[in-house]
Amino acid sequence: MTLAFKLYEQVNEAPDDRTRFRLIVDAIRELEEGWPRPGEIARGADVRESELRLQKEIEVVRKELEAVRKEIKDVELRLQKEIEVVRKEMKEVELKLQKEIA
Known part of the structure; x- marks a missing residue:
């Protein structure tokens, strides 16, 4: 009721x-x-301030994420180069061993 x-x-x-x-x-x-008590009600200005603060924080996180992605890409490229060097060395060792066996 x-x-x-x-x-x-x-x-x-x-x-x-x-x-x-x-x-x-x-x-x-x-x-x-x-x-609700006066302090419990968010005013429009409070909401807008929070929104702006969150937008700034989101932008910071986006920039950090982009930096991490770039770093990952750099590490990936470096590892690919190192893998190629190791493959080349393995080929050389393989050829050397084939010569020794022959």
């Missing part, structure tokens, strides 16, 4: 005005307790 309907029934069943006023005051107090 909604607060308004509950209050309506209570006011109609109340024996006197004093009780009715007390019921109304209690209902208002109950409503006020459910309302």
Whole structure:
């Protein structure tokens, strides 16, 4: 049952005005307790400030991610070059061993 309907029934069943006023005051107090406090409500400016701060943080993370991707790419290229050097050395050793066997 909604607060308004509950209050309506209570006011109609109340024996006197004093009780009715007390019921109304209690209902208002109950409503006020459910309302958010001024510090609990984000203002538009607060939301915008948070949005800007998050955008800056996202941009920083994007730049860091790009740097990591570049670093990974550099490491990958370096490893490919090292692999080629090792393959070349293996070929040379293989040829040398084939000559020794022959």
